[in-house]
Amino acid sequence: MTRPFALAFASLLLVGAAAPPPAAYDIVIRGGRVLDGAGNPWVTADVAIKDGRIARVGVIEGKGRQEIDASGRYVAPGFIDMLDQSGRVLPRDGSAANKLRMGVTTLIAGEGGTAVPASELAGYFSTLETQGIAVNFGTYYGAIQARVKVMGDSAGAPSEAQLSAMEDEVRTAMKAGAFGISSALIYSPASFQATADLARLAAIPGKCGGFYATHMRDESDKLLAAIDEAVAIGERSGAKVEIFHIKAAYAPLWGKLMPQAIARIEAARTRGVDIGANIYPYRAGGTGLDVTVPTHVFAKGREAAHAALRDPAVREQLKKELAAGPQADWSNLVHASGGWKNVVLANGQVEQYKRFNGQNFADIGKALGKDPADAAWDIWLAALPARASALYFMMDDKDIDLAMKQPWVSIGTDASAADSTVDPAVAGRPHPRSYGTFPRIIAEYVQARPVLTLPDAIRKMTGWPAQRLGLADRGLLRAGMRADIVVFDLAAIKDHATFEAPTAAPAGIDEVIVNGVVALAKGQPTGSRSGTVLRHTCPAV
Incomplete structure (x- = not known):
């Protein structure tokens, strides 16, 4: 062997010996301030992701196929939107870009019911999975859907046979994976449903840890009576009770109704009623002119x-x-x-x-x-x-602050994912909650005013709603959990959506990971469709 050839051969051996080992993980997020979602203070740590799950949290020596430098930024579980309205949009547009930009990785919809009848719900879920969605999605089934199918949209009390037929519709929806039943009693024809009828329907999800989730009969002067009704339905049915967008929407009693409402809910929890609520951080509600x-x-x-x-x-x-x-x-x-x-x-x-x-x-x-x-x-x-x-414009900031502080309150947008199939010129002005809710919680209620601590704000958006929903493998940054993660800059996070410019994108939310896949990179959607349908299991029906 000639000397030049021998030297070249030796060099090749050295190069081969120095070749890096294959990546141990899919993604490693390095050096971030990790908030675990349980309300604990942040710790400096790496987060390793493999096969859609969190593999390790701590000092990670192995490399990732993708590395994210989170130095100086915060790493938290992906946010859970407890009052989403995307059921009809996602089959047309699964990108959910406005939700991702807010750090949201999971949507729970169904205030007004499902996008399809109970008999079609299983197929609807399969279609979403086949087409692909960027975020995780679960839903309640509307009690009013069962009523309208059985007896139309007029007033009147159902017969025993009609109630039995409604129960069959609820069972079908629960078997398909609905998280429970919902009601929106401020709107007709839902307003014609009696408390006893709702309790009877709610008893079906009540057998398997499901929900009675409600836009209550009144959020204004009769707020306390409406809470009493929701509590009574929970007590009679055994279902968990979730109050949608809790508010004291009555200007003459600002500062008075909300403390009484909180006391009512606390008393129910003391008696053993599994009741909670969600809230959006704005003075105005948004709904149709029919109300x-x-x-x-x-x-x-x-x-x-x-x-x-x-x-x-x-x-x-x-x-x-x-x-x-x-x-x-x-x-x-x-x-x-x-x-x-x-x-x-x-x-x-x-x-x-x-x-x-x-x-x-x-x-x-x-x-x-x-x-x-x-x-x-x-x-x-x-x-x-x-x-x-x-x-x-019905709410007062002090009442919102008081409700926000309650440990059993989570966060919901009461808004849909953006629909790119709709011409913006005909879309009108959406509520800014569609584009600003979650960053606003941090920017306004943590940074601007000391309403919440950062760990508790994150808990309200992650660990608490996951526990409430029974999502045992989401909502926390711990080994084995699903890798739904958001990386944000606390100094830069800001909601820019206003009532005058409601579609302005927020700032400061940089990366969002859904089931181990980067869905938002440098603040821009990647086009991934790694979301999944979340189905509640209800064998008892």
């Missing part, structure tokens, strides 16, 4: 209500009811907001009214030369079958 119409108008169904609203004589009577304030069977959100000046059109849906998006109804009425109620109802009817929507 400005007294419930009794819908007693014969929605088509009859639409016809009635076209009668000037009916309208004059309804205006009197609006001006009269609270009523026994209707939550008057216009009165609760302090009048039409505090109700803002979010989406008029049709061309002739879109120019008023973002304006309050006192001003819209003046511009149209109409009573504000007539303006609202004209817009509502013109938009059908689409839903014209508004923002109702």
Whole structure:
């Protein structure tokens, strides 16, 4: 062997000997301030991910195929949205980009029910998995869906046979993987459901750790009675009770109702009722214009209500009811907001009214030369079958702060994933909660004002809702858990979405990992579809 050849051969041997070993992990997040999701203070640690799960937390010597330097930043479990509205959007657009940008990795939907009937729910879940979704998704089934299928959308008490048929619908939904049943009792025809009927339906998920989740019958002057009803349903049925977007939405009693509401819930928990709530961090709620119409108008169904609203004589009577304030069977959100000046059109849906998006109804009425109620109802009817929507400024910051501090309160957006199939020009103004909720919790309630500590804020968005939902392998940064993770810069995190610019993206949330796959990198969605459908197991039905 010649000397040059021998030297070259030796060099090759050395290169081969120095070749790096294969990566031990899929991803290693290095040197971040790790918040475990259980409320503990942060610790400096690495997080190693392999095969979709957290392999180790601590000092990681092995390399990852992908390395993320988290020095100076925080690493937490992915956020869980306890009040999502994406059930109808995800089959069309599974990207959930606005949710990912907020650090959200799991959505729990179904306030108004599932996107399909109970008999189609199993197939709907399979379709989501086949098409692919960027985040994890679970849902409740709507008690109203069962009622409408069995007896239509008018008022009236169901017969025994009808109740039995409703129970069959709930069983079907639970077998498919629903987390329980939901109600939205402020809206007709759900408002026609009796407490006893709801308790009977809730007893089905109550047999297997499922939920009765509710947008209560009233969140304004009759808030305490509504809480009592939710508690009673939980006690009778054995179901866990989840109160959607807890609020004291009644300007005349700001500062008074919320402490009493909290006391009611604490008393129920002391008695052994498994009850909690979620909240969004904004003074305004957002919903359709139909809630400005007294419930009794819908007693014969929605088509009859639409016809009635076209009668000037009916309208004059309804205006009197609006001006009269609270009523026994209707939550008057216009009165609760302090009048039409505090109700803002979010989406008029049709061309002739879109120019008023973002304006309050006192001003819209003046511009149209109409009573504000007539303006609202004209817009509502013109938009059908689409839903014209508004923002109702009903809450006080001090009440929000007090509710936020409660250990049994989690966070929900009450908003859908963005739908890229819809032209933004016709989308109107969404509520800023769609784009800002989770970063706002940290930016406003941790950083700007000492309402929450950072560990507790993270617990409310991760460990607590996962425990509540029975997601035993999510919500915490511990070995063996599913690798749903968010990396954020505490100094930079900020919600930029406002009521004037509601779709502005937040800042400071850099990386989001869903089931071990990077779904957001440097603040931008990667296009991954690593999310999965979360199914509640209910063998007892």
